[in-house]
Amino acid sequence: MAKFSLLFLLMLPLLLTSFMPMGAEIIPMWTYYKTLPFSLTQNKDDITHYLANYLSKASKGKWLFKPVYIPRKRIEQYLLSGEKGIVAWVNPIWFKDANEKNYNWSQVIVFDKNIIISNASNPIFYQSPESLIGLRFGGVLGHNYQGIDELVQSGRIYREDSSSFAQNIKKLSHKRLDVTLIPESELSYLTNPYVDKFHISKKEHSHYERKLLVTKNIHNMVGFLNKKIDELKQDLHWQGLSPKASL
Numbered sequence: 001m002a003k004f005s006l007l008f009l010l011m012l013p014l015l016l017t018s019f020m021p022m023g024a025e026i027i028p029m030w031t032y033y034k035t036l037p038f039s040l041t042q043n044k045d046d047i048t049h050y051l052a053n054y055l056s057k058a059s060k061g062k063w064l065f066k067p068v069y070i071p072r073k074r075i076e077q078y079l080l081s082g083e084k085g086i087v088a089w090v091n092p093i094w095f096k097d098a099n100e101k102n103y104n105w106s107q108v109i110v111f112d113k114n115i116i117i118s119n120a121s122n123p124i125f126y127q128s129p130e131s132l133i134g135l136r137f138g139g140v141l142g143h144n145y146q147g148i149d150e151l152v153q154s155g156r157i158y159r160e161d162s163s164s165f166a167q168n169i170k171k172l173s174h175k176r177l178d179v180t181l182i183p184e185s186e187l188s189y190l191t192n193p194y195v196d197k198f199h200i201s202k203k204e205h206s207h208y209e210r211k212l213l214v215t216k217n218i219h220n221m222v223g224f225l226n227k228k229i230d231e232l233k234q235d236l237h238w239q240g241l242s243p244k245a246s247l
Helices: 002-018 047-058 072-081 148-153 165-173 184-197 222-232 236-241
Strands: 025-031 063-069 086-090 110-119 136-140 158-162 179-183 198-200 206-214
Touching (some): 025 047, 047 063, 047 086, 047 222, 047 236, 110 165, 110 184, 136 148, 136 165, 148 158, 158 165, 165 184, 184 198, 206 222
Parallel strands (some): 025 086, 136 179
Antiparallel strands (some): 086 206, 110 179, 110 206
């Protein structure tokens, strides 16, 4: 039995390789999200793995898309150094590419909103960034917040950064913050353990599109992605996984 186990372990890399399409170009699919729905799960039942597998199969052996978690700052370093890959679930503005000239971009794959969350015991009825004047606002390192950042710079809002939306939710639950902001796509995943402790503003801070950033050294990719994104909209499993921003 021990000999069989050892033999299996020695052969495992060969077995795994045998399932890869012969000659397929490996395309890393980077996500910097640490929380669902865009993070990677151990059992690979998340939306990013599903997207990568769907695209790999659809490419018919041309590309093999491999999801991998990479911190945001390292992704930016990869892009600057000319690494080949796709950044999933992002917006051109976040990568200083509003005109979509520096990178290639897919069509919209998910619509999303940023929602203002406060303590139920001290609810903030958000109408505009001025609604947050005098408050402790929880931001995420490296993220920019239109309208809010200007008030932070002028000293009228105190911004305290964490490494993730999840950390800000925990800090808010312990009243170490007055208010924070999270994407609507992550709302139920982050607030479920503390649902009675929070007030969710009816008015959103902003709404935006999530796309796939494609480095320019991957040729003939965007047309393929756009066609498959259209097809995904008819895929029932995808419809169950994909977050949908409320109107």
